[in-house]
Amino acid sequence: MLDLKREYEYMKADIDTAIKRCLEHQKWILGPEVKELEEKIAAYLSVKNCIGVSSGTDALVLSLRALAIKKGGQEYFDKSDKIITTPFTFTATGDAILRSGATPVFVDIDPRTYNLDANKILECLNSIKNIVGIVPVHLYGQPCAMDTFMDIAGKHKLFVVEDVAQAFGATWKGKKLGSIGALGAFSFFPSKNLGGFGDGGMVATNDPELADLVRMLLKHGGKDKYNVDHIGYNARLDTLQAAVLLAKLKYLDEFNEKRRAIAGIYDRKLANFSGIQTPQNVHEITDPHSCHVYHQYTIRVQEGNRTGLQNHLKGQGIDTMIYYPTPLHKMKIFGTRSTISGNIKETEQASTEVLSLPIDPLFSTAEITYIVQKMREYVF
Ligand SMILES: *Cc1c(COP(=O)(O)O)cnc(C)c1O
Numbered sequence: 001m002l003d004l005k006r007e008y009e010y011m012k013a014d015i016d017t018a019i020k021r022c023l024e025h026q027k028w029i030l031g032p033e034v035k036e037l038e039e040k041i042a043a044y045l046s047v048k049n050c051i052g053v054s055s056g057t058d059a060l061v062l063s064l065r066a067l068a069i070k071k072g073g074q075e076y077f078d079k080s081d082k083i084i085t086t087p088f089t090f091t092a093t094g095d096a097i098l099r100s101g102a103t104p105v106f107v108d109i110d111p112r113t114y115n116l117d118a119n120k121i122l123e124c125l126n127s128i129k130n131i132v133g134i135v136p137v138h139l140y141g142q143p144c145a146m147d148t149f150m151d152i153a154g155k156h157k158l159f160v161v162e163d164v165a166q167a168f169g170a171t172w173k174g175k176k177l178g179s180i181g182a183l184g185a186f187s188f189f190p191s192k193n194l195g196g197f198g199d200g201g202m203v204a205t206n207d208p209e210l211a212d213l214v215r216m217l218l219k220h221g222g223k224d225k226y227n228v229d230h231i232g233y234n235a236r237l238d239t240l241q242a243a244v245l246l247a248k249l250k251y252l253d254e255f256n257e258k259r260r261a262i263a264g265i266y267d268r269k270l271a272n273f274s275g276i277q278t279p280q281n282v283h284e285i286t287d288p289h290s291c292h293v294y295h296q297y298t299i300r301v302q303e304g305n306r307t308g309l310q311n312h313l314k315g316q317g318i319d320t321m322i323y324y325p326t327p328l329h330k331m332k333i334f335g336t337r338s339t340i341s342g343n344i345k346e347t348e349q350a351s352t353e354v355l356s357l358p359i360d361p362l363f364s365t366a367e368i369t370y371i372v373q374k375m376r377e378y379v380f
Pocket residue numbers: 055056057058089090092093137163165166186187188189199200201
């Protein structure tokens with residue numbers, strides 16, 4: 001799916017220098033690189049505060065905990081507090097809601113974008129009481145319809161925490177994703193568009209009170225070691241990860257551009273390909289200031305053919321992935337701890353049809369052509 005070794009070779013000089021600098025200063029915990037990365041990303045996103053944390057999951061948990069504390073002076077949300085999210089996401093999105101004390105409410109997706117459907121959010125708000133917030137996920141790097149979501153949130157006094165784990169660098173009407181909701185939660189998991197050499201994450205927010213709370217929560221819940229106010233975590237971003245990320249940040253826009261170019265090649269070569277459907281870049285078509293960053297290039301495969309196509313490609317040395325075969329509402333952990341709004345038909349259908357093709361930013365046209373050729377050999 002990704003050749004991280006090739007990516008390292010491409011940026012080797014920058015990364016090696018960054019790591020060497022850490023070896024010299026030995027400031028492993030909240031060293032200067034963490035602050036520098038926070039400032040650079042805050043400038044990149046045009047937000048007032050960025051706070052490095054230990055993973056994308058922790059970025060979500062700390063964001064929600066900060067909101068719970070700010071809202072009611074309670075450490076956690078109550079189980080009766082409900083938060084809308086998509087069931088078509090990585091487990092961490094729903095799990096973070098549970099860990100903040102609230103109950104996830106799963107709302108179905110728009111089958112074109114795989115993101116939460118705004119109309120279904122409205123239906124949910126009409127039928128389910130005590131909704132306090134929305135956690136939209138910009139799945140595969142495609143932006144959610146953020147102004148509609150923010151409008152709904154404003155009218156119903158809901159907070160919005162953007163799960164930007166798959167969409168670093170993507171924009172909605174000219175604004176970077178993660179800068180629009182109350183908070184944005186980013187992941188630096190190695191396979192993400194900006195990935196470290198291990199786990200890492202970032203919270204972005206314009207709200208100084210929420211920023212202070214997240215900063216306290218990530219180091220045991222206090223302003224310092226001996227003035228502890230909240231039930232905190234050890235959830236810092238490592239200096240070494242920050243150094244690697246700083247070196248790689250320079251390439252983010254270039255690499256996202258390369259991803260878009262590869263998606264364009266797939267789009268052209270796979271158009272009119274029977275048995276599959278290419279992804280729809282919904283917003284970029286209607287608004288030139290919204291951009292998709294193709295964390296995944298995900299096609300739909302005609303029913304019953306997905307495993308066959310996947311095995312055929314595997315035999316030719318081509319890995320593909322299914323994101324996600326099991327929607328969250330089908331998992332045991334969420335069984336008795338979540339609510340479903342209406343039906344989840346689109347998510348269920350998507351989970352049986354989607355297939356993500358390799359989209360390494362450094363792929364050559366020849367490599368994409370090879371993948372497409374091998375796809376043509378499979379008979380639907
Ligand atoms: C990767 C991911 C996360 C979690 O990030 P980690 O850094 O792995 O903890 C959360 N949400 C989504 C949508 C993700 O893709």
